[in-house]
Amino acid sequence: MACPTEEEKVKAEDLKTKANKFFNDKQFPEAIELYSEAIKVNPSNAIYFGNRSIAYLRTESYGWALDDATKAISLDSSYLKGYYRRATANMALGKYKAALTDYDAVAKARPRDADARAKYQECEKIVRRMRFEKAIAADNGSQAVSDTIDLNNMVVEPTYNGPRLEEEISKEFMEQLSDWYKQQKVLHKKYAFKMLLQLKEYFSKQPSVVDISVPDGHKFTVCGDIHGQYYDLRNVFELNGVPSEENPYLFNGDFVDRGSFSIEVVFTLFGYKLLYPDHMFLSRGNHETINMNQMYGFSGECRSKYNSTMDELFTEVFNWLPLSHVISHKIFVTHGGLFSEDGVDLNKLRQLDRNRQPPQDGAMCELLWSDPQDESGRSSSKRGAGTQFGPDVTEKFLEYNNLDLVIRSHEVKPEGYEVSHGGRCITVFSAPNYCDQMGNKGAFITLQAPGLKPEFTTYEAVPHPNVRPMAYASPLFSMLG
Known part of the structure; x- marks a missing residue:
């Protein structure tokens, strides 16, 4: 030199x-x-x-x-x-x-x-x-946390006057939960545990890639990362309507961490999933994992608002979240991106063993961590996990699987979205002014059948209570110098 x-x-x-x-x-x-x-x-x-x-x-x-x-x-x-x-x-x-x-x-x-x-x-x-x-864990063998929870012996204190989930979840319960969270109150642990147990049972029966059908004349909305920004999630519903059978959604991973209202975000999304299982879809992101949750705040928030058992049960539920979705046989939606090798078949992805923490490499890791790049070919990941893939990689994957478009999330974009790879790869990110510091817009995508042409709605951040992002994160991050 x-x-x-x-x-x-x-x-x-x-x-x-x-x-x-x-x-x-x-x-x-x-x-x-x-x-x-x-x-x-x-x-x-x-x-x-x-x-x-x-x-x-x-x-x-x-x-x-x-x-x-x-x-x-x-x-x-x-x-x-x-x-x-x-x-x-x-x-x-x-x-x-x-x-x-x-x-x-x-x-x-x-x-x-x-x-x-x-x-x-x-x-x-x-x-x-x-x-x-x-x-x-070794001493306890393979017993799941979900098997140790006894809802019948959980007492709801007389002083609790919030939403109650006695039978099946209802629209009225979700409306009450929204009002409750707006008051910065916590859903009782009995009902929170009940929701998570029901979701674990539901998700464990789903394939790793879920197929979605959008009937002609109907719209479908895809949202990207929310990252614990509950009040911005409320704004999405203000702009686009709450989830319903007539207004279906897919939230494409990273519901939690960073923002300090992750509990409110995830129980809102999970509640709508239970209410409308065939019209509300949720993908796993790289932040629905133990390492990320321990570092970036969700585990700390869980333990602060509930307890360590709740945190461990969330891990079991997150492990069963689907990794990707295919909309009307045309659009592949996953949190991160594509693969380090060509010839990846959707049918093989559907059979992926996902009930675990993501490995350091391979298809599951790449679905959660990969990013697109402008140059053709592939390069090592800027993130230290997954791969970076060029427009030729996208083209080959879509052609091999007879698809038209990849939608992914995982990256902050100034306008909340970015169209790349000749229009065949779209990034959507739904957390505006990420971490209260990035100044970006949020966005969501609406698709109208049968054409499914992406239409973008962008929005600015809305005010939230005076709790800073990363308030529950590892102290090492607040110490970072």
């Missing part, structure tokens, strides 16, 4: 300063572009890689964040922020032991640094808890 000239060093510093301004204004893609330019001019500066690493973290590009942090450390082994960045990327990818190693390195380098010690202790606590839970 040639040493940069003084002129190049000055130019790179100027680019970094401009990038920092974009970063502070939460314009992360623009910051990343300028950090990349600085790296091209002066690739020997660890700080540029470290800064780009945290910008990648903010855009959930964990794989690239990990690579940049590692590069920063290789350039300057004393650059402690590099260890912080790499540890955070590893945490996001569920690689807790690797993260602990980096936090340990920082704590040893700065033995009197309270922040470094706190990060190490918090990560160590997570590793210890995982070991304990693994040991408990």
Whole structure:
């Protein structure tokens, strides 16, 4: 590597300063572009890689964040922020032991640094808890949490005056639940557990790819990530109507995490699924998984509003969520995207063993984690899981399975949606001003049969109660520096 000239060093510093301004204004893609330019001019500066690493973290590009942090450390082994960045990327990818190693390195380098010690202790606590839970699971054998729940012995206190689910779920119950949640109150645990047990039984009988038929003259709505933004979900229903037999929906994964009203979101969606099982459809996203829930807030919110048993039961239900849907034999809908190899057949996908945590590779992982790219072919995932797939990959998959279109979610888009791959791959993201900081619009797609031409509705974020996003997340994320 040639040493940069003084002129190049000055130019790179100027680019970094401009990038920092974009970063502070939460314009992360623009910051990343300028950090990349600085790296091209002066690739020997660890700080540029470290800064780009945290910008990648903010855009959930964990794989690239990990690579940049590692590069920063290789350039300057004393650059402690590099260890912080790499540890955070590893945490996001569920690689807790690797993260602990980096936090340990920082704590040893700065033995009197309270922040470094706190990060190490918090990560160590997570590793210890995982070991304990693994040991408990081994002791308990294969017994499911759902088999231990006794609804009959759950007492509803006389002081509780909220919605009651005594028999089958009803439209009136869902209306009461909406009013209850608007008052920032919690559904009684007996009824919450009852809903989850019913849903686990229902989803366990579904294939991994569910077929949906939209009759001629009817519309169908597809929504992307909601991420615990309950009041924006309410706004979708204000704009487009609540789910019903005449107004069917598909919510394409990532109902929970990040936003701090995930309980309200998921029980609203689950309630409508129970009420209209043939007109409300739900896909699993990469955030309907243990690692994501423990890091990004849903487990903490579950345990705060209910208890650890509820959190564990949600995992069992999430494991059974379908991975994809096919609308009227024409449109393939999945949370992440396509595959690292051609020739993937829908019939094989229907038979996927999904009752588990996603593996590190393979079709299930790719359905939840992959992203499209503009260039043809495939490349390694910016997220550290799944693959990135080009327009030729989309074309081959659609042709092989006699389909017209891929709809996926998984990525923030400024307008709430993006049409790519010559119009054959659409991203839809339904959480506006994601995490109260991205400034993006939300969107949903309506499809009118028989043509099923996508029509887009975009909307801005609406006010919500004063509870910050990530309020229930792992303390390591609030400590991130």
